[in-house]
Amino acid sequence: MRDTYTATARRHDSHRGALVLRTSGESDLDRELLTRVRGGDRDAFGEIVERYLPRGMALAMRLLRHREDAEDLVQDAFLSALQHIDLFDLSRPFWPWLSRIIVNRGLDISASRSTRAADALAENVGDSAPTPAESVERGEIREDFRRTLALLPERRRLVVQLFEVDGFSVAEIAKLLDSSPATVRWHLHMGRRQLRNALAAHRRG
Amino acid sequence: MRRNDLFSDRELARALRRLDPPSPTSAQMAALARRIVKRATPMLEARRRGHSSWWEYAAAWAGTLLPLGAAAALVASVSLLWSATSQAPARAHAVERTALLRVITNQAPSRDLVDFLLDTPAAEQARARSRGRSR
Numbered sequence: 217m218r219d220t221y222t223a224t225a226r227r228h229d230s231h232r233g234a235l236v237l238r239t240s241g242e243s244d245l246d247r248e249l250l251t252r253v254r255g256g257d258r259d260a261f262g263e264i265v266e267r268y269l270p271r272g273m274a275l276a277m278r279l280l281r282h283r284e285d286a287e288d289l290v291q292d293a294f295l296s297a298l299q300h301i302d303l304f305d306l307s308r309p310f311w312p313w314l315s316r317i318i319v320n321r322g323l324d325i326s327a328s329r330s331t332r333a334a335d336a337l338a339e340n341v342g343d344s345a346p347t348p349a350e351s352v353e354r355g356e357i358r359e360d361f362r363r364t365l366a367l368l369p370e371r372r373r374l375v376v377q378l379f380e381v382d383g384f385s386v387a388e389i390a391k392l393l394d395s396s397p398a399t400v401r402w403h404l405h406m407g408r409r410q411l412r413n414a415l416a417a418h419r420r421g
Numbered sequence: 422m423r424r425n426d427l428f429s430d431r432e433l434a435r436a437l438r439r440l441d442p443p444s445p446t447s448a449q450m451a452a453l454a455r456r457i458v459k460r461a462t463p464m465l466e467a468r469r470r471g472h473s474s475w476w477e478y479a480a481a482w483a484g485t486l487l488p489l490g491a492a493a494a495l496v497a498s499v500s501l502l503w504s505a506t507s508q509a510p511a512r513a514h515a516v517e518r519t520a521l522l523r524v525i526t527n528q529a530p531s532r533d534l535v536d537f538l539l540d541t542p543a544a545e546q547a548r549a550r551s552r553g554r555s556r
Contacts, residue, residue: 255469256467256468256470257469258458262458266454269453269454273450274444277441277444287453291453291456295461302480358436358440361440362440365440376437379429380434381437412430415432
């Protein structure tokens with residue numbers, strides 16, 4: 217499993233390294249920092265925040281698709297982790313525990329507010345300047361694709377994005393979402409089919 | 422589920438990436454980190470002063486105390502069971518009953534019973550005598 221994580225990290229560091237699950241040397245330093253955090257060491261907590269904030273924020277953005285909401289989610293997750301730090305098993309890696317807190321809270325929040333997230337998806341363009349005709353066509357495709365993505369059930373959307381964009385394996389996603397690999401594969405299959413259909417409709421038209 | 426589902430779909434990935442919201446800037450991240458640490462400061466100070474609540478102690482020690490309590494309960498119940506089923510007193514009572522029966526049925530003199538109960542050297546002789554008689 218460790219090899220898969222590392223391979224995944226290498227493969228996707230170029231465009232979105234923030235969501236990498238962990239690296240092999242992290243655990244010892246984490247253990248030391250978290251022991252100090254248990255004793256109320258502010259600097260150690262600051263270091264933990266610094267180490268895990270980019271990953272936490274990337275995951276929260278993936279979940280909520282809105283920066284301010286993602287910031288609130290990550291802040292709550294860190295404070296919750298601190299509150300329950302005595303329950304954390306120091307022999308285990310910290311990121312899976314923190315990411316589970318983020319995912320559970322994030323899914324609750326996104327279930328309670330779906331419209332705002334859908335709006336937030338609309339306006340992000342990362343392409344070089346297209347011609348006006350291309351703009352219209354691309355805009356239409358993007359709008360349809362965006363709508364299809366926003367209509368996917370929350371977990372399915374997350375599974376597809378974590379797999380396709382962030383390079384997580386099925387096993388990693390299952391662990392993150394506290395789900396079975398079979399369920400993740402099912403969501404992945406169904407989600408991709410819906411999204412591919414949205415892209416194919418424009419290709420045919 | 423198709424075999425292709427195990428591999429990333431480049432076209433799909435590209436389309437999804439285009440919809441990704443922009444990542445926060447490093448300044449925004451630094452501000453967020455400061456905010457989180459600031460919000461956490463009262464909790465950290467309470468920890469430093471050792472003002473943890475009783476349930477925090479209980480939660481912290483639960484992993485140790487629960488197995489310890491279960492082991493202690495197990496040892497106690499095994500000890501009780503062992504002492505309840507111990508055969509020694511029953512055997513002693515059986516010997517006394519036999520001695521009493523012999524006296525009642527005139528197979529042994531009553532002083533044998535008294536000696537037996539007082540557990541004197543004479544009782545040993547009485548026991549020997551009664552064993553000899555029964556043979």
